[in-house]
Amino acid sequence: xxxxxxxxxxxxxxxxxxxxxxxPIAVMMLMAFNSSALYELxxxxxxxxxxxxxxxxxxxxxxxxxVVIAAINAVVATALGTLAALAxxxxxxxxxxxxxxxxxPPITIPWLIIGTSMLVFFFWTGIGRGLHAILLGHVALSLxxxxxxxxxxxxxxxxxxxxxxxxxxxxxxxxxxxxxxxILAPGIVAASLFAFAVSFDQFVISYFLAPPGVSTxxxxxYTSIRKGFxxxxxxxxxxxxxxxxxxxxxxxRNYRFGGER
Amino acid sequence: MSRVDxxxxxxxxxxxxxxxxxxxxxxxxxxxxxxxxxxSGKTTLLRAxxxxxxxxAGSIRFDGERVENVPVHRRQIGMVFQNYALFxxxxxxxxxxxxxxxxxxSRDDAAKRVREMLALVRLEGLGxxxxxxxxxxxxxxxxxxxxxxxRPKVLLLDEPLGALDRRxxxxxxxxxxxxxxxxxxxxxxxxxxxxxxxxxxxxxxxxDQGKLIQVGAPKSxxxxxxxxxxxxxxxxxxxxxxxxxxxxxxxxxxxxxxxAGPAGAAAIVRPEKLTVLPAGDGRAAGFDNRLEGTILQAxxxxxxxxxxxxxxxxxxxxxxxxxxxxxxxxxPGTRIVAGWSAAHTVTVTA
Numbered sequence: 001x002x003x004x005x006x007x008x009x010x011x012x013x014x015x016x017x018x019x020x021x022x023x024p025i026a027v028m029m030l031m032a033f034n035s036s037a038l039y040e041l042x043x044x045x046x047x048x049x050x051x052x053x054x055x056x057x058x059x060x061x062x063x064x065x066x067v068v069i070a071a072i073n074a075v076v077a078t079a080l081g082t083l084a085a086l087a088x089x090x091x092x093x094x095x096x097x098x099x100x101x102x103x104x105p106p107i108t109i110p111w112l113i114i115g116t117s118m119l120v121f122f123f124w125t126g127i128g129r130g131l132h133a134i135l136l137g138h139v140a141l142s143l144x145x146x147x148x149x150x151x152x153x154x155x156x157x158x159x160x161x162x163x164x165x166x167x168x169x170x171x172x173x174x175x176x177x178x179x180x181x182x183i184l185a186p187g188i189v190a191a192s193l194f195a196f197a198v199s200f201d202q203f204v205i206s207y208f209l210a211p212p213g214v215s216t217x218x219x220x221x222y223t224s225i226r227k228g229f230x231x232x233x234x235x236x237x238x239x240x241x242x243x244x245x246x247x248x249x250x251x252x253r254n255y256r257f258g259g260e261r
Numbered sequence: 262m263s264r265v266d267x268x269x270x271x272x273x274x275x276x277x278x279x280x281x282x283x284x285x286x287x288x289x290x291x292x293x294x295x296x297x298x299x300x301s302g303k304t305t306l307l308r309a310x311x312x313x314x315x316x317x318a319g320s321i322r323f324d325g326e327r328v329e330n331v332p333v334h335r336r337q338i339g340m341v342f343q344n345y346a347l348f349x350x351x352x353x354x355x356x357x358x359x360x361x362x363x364x365x366x367s368r369d370d371a372a373k374r375v376r377e378m379l380a381l382v383r384l385e386g387l388g389x390x391x392x393x394x395x396x397x398x399x400x401x402x403x404x405x406x407x408x409x410x411x412r413p414k415v416l417l418l419d420e421p422l423g424a425l426d427r428r429x430x431x432x433x434x435x436x437x438x439x440x441x442x443x444x445x446x447x448x449x450x451x452x453x454x455x456x457x458x459x460x461x462x463x464x465x466x467x468x469d470q471g472k473l474i475q476v477g478a479p480k481s482x483x484x485x486x487x488x489x490x491x492x493x494x495x496x497x498x499x500x501x502x503x504x505x506x507x508x509x510x511x512x513x514x515x516x517x518x519x520x521a522g523p524a525g526a527a528a529i530v531r532p533e534k535l536t537v538l539p540a541g542d543g544r545a546a547g548f549d550n551r552l553e554g555t556i557l558q559a560x561x562x563x564x565x566x567x568x569x570x571x572x573x574x575x576x577x578x579x580x581x582x583x584x585x586x587x588x589x590x591x592x593p594g595t596r597i598v599a600g601w602s603a604a605h606t607v608t609v610t611a
């Protein structure tokens with residue numbers, strides 16, 4: 001492309017977007033390896049914050065809580081959401097459109113409000129607070145995302161593949177596991193990652209539903225920051241970013257989204 | 262190979278009857294075409310035989326046994342879908358083997374059957390490919406191989422050639438017919454293409470608004486349509502509407518037309534049965550039926566000439582197909598006489 005004025009504006013714009021997106025993250029990751037606790041320069045390479053992190057029991061427990069909840073949430077929400085998406089796509093029943101519309105408000109309602117109402121509701125029904133309540137809240141929150149992602153994949157092929165399987169003698173279960181599931185697989189994997197991320201990132205609802213002494217990683221990070229910021233947070237954040245980016249690359253490499261029909 | 266008997270089949274969607282008391286007996290080993298406009302109920306009928314549509318009333322029998330309550334996967338049918346519905350995540354071999362795999366056929370037997378089928382549709386050597394790597398015609402043949410591998414009682418084809426271009430379509434028609442003869446399987450196919458139905462079928466049924474209009478061999482339905490709809494759906498037809506006058510049909514303009522068999526209020530004649538002669542030509546006297554008119558349009562297309570002729574007292578121009586054998590093409594404005602035999606004039610009902 002000729003280096004015209006428009007071209008330079010476009011490039012500068014792209015550069016700015018990337019800088020605002022990634023520079024803060026880059027700085028944070030860099031500071032995780034800086035020996036100063038007060039972000040002082042010059043940069044001195046040190047792994048002290050990772051060592052401190054290894055002995056920070058509260059942060060580690062919270063991380064474990066987060067991973068376990070996110071993983072269970074991913075499995076439960078993906079299973080339930082996939083079944084719901086199948087029902088929406090393949091069956092017509094009374095109230096289908098209404099139910100489909102009811103999926104979207106939870107995505108747009110502020111989490112603060114959802115968190116408050118869940119707290120009140122759980123208190124009132126005796127579910128109370130705790131990891132089980134957090135998991136319940138996360139599943140409810142992730143379901144709409146799973147249904148939308150799996151539903152998009154389902155919409156890419158009609159019921160005739162399942163019908164073809166039936167004419168060939170496949171029992172409904174065989175048609176489901178040999179035809180529907182393999183073709184849906186990229187959507188299911190994407191949806192479960194989504195569900196994992198929704199749960200892992202979730203702060204507000206977890207904060208409301210966590211009783212004293214129990215916390216997830218975002219809640220624990222928030223609590224630590226209030227007490228005084230330490231680069232240990234940078235260290236754990238760096239680990240999370242690297243792991244999640246690695247997962248994402250893995251998925252992108254193995255599944256061509258929408259490419260295969 | 263089986264015979265399929267449909268009796269008084271009814272299927273309603275709300276107030277609309279997709280099938281309104283249809284009865285057809287499909288003979289063992291025949292190639293049967295279900296023909297009708299879109300929305301006529303022909304696809305509903307095919308899907309009822311497959312088991313995807315549960316009829317509200319009536320019976321479906323395979324070799325005498327009622328199957329209305331037998332689920333699709335136990336009906337022992339083979340079906341080729343309009344867009345083939347090949348499994349995109351499986352190879353060609355795995356697609357063809359699918360019906361055997363789900364039945365638990367041993368690996369060796371399945372591999373042998375798949376080889377036979379791929380040979381039958383002449384696609385040996387493509388077994389390792391994925392469906393999306395094949396052309397439309399190849400996908401069509403794989404779909405056929407997949408449907409036949411389980412030796413079904415009846416083969417159902419839903420607009421099987423609809424997605425192919427014209428040339429490929431004609432080649433596939435020949436091949437489809439050949440494969441059907443080789444396997445001897447009772448085959449029922451749905452199409453809205455009248456030419457395809459005439460070319461392929463041993464017998465055809467014309468369906469409209471959920472009702473069976475006519476059943477018979479292609480030639481007999483074409484030559485002896487029972488209704489105006491059947492006549493006009495299956496090719497071109499000149500329609501004469503008027504009143505019955507003894508053994509003749511009297512037109513509004515006063516002309517009378519002799520019919521094959523008893524006359525009625527309407528009759529049709531196919532355009533290729535007409536002979537168009539210049540007015541005053543003595544040969545016209547040899548025809549049972551004659552109408553005088555003026556050429557409106559003459560379309561020369563090599564082997565034949567199509568004339569549209571204005572005849573006073575007829576609602577629509579007369580259509581005539583003439584073989585290009587001798588003489589000049591008659592130009593628009595020429596006074597002519599169109600003659601044809603009473604034997605080709607078929608009384609029809611509205």
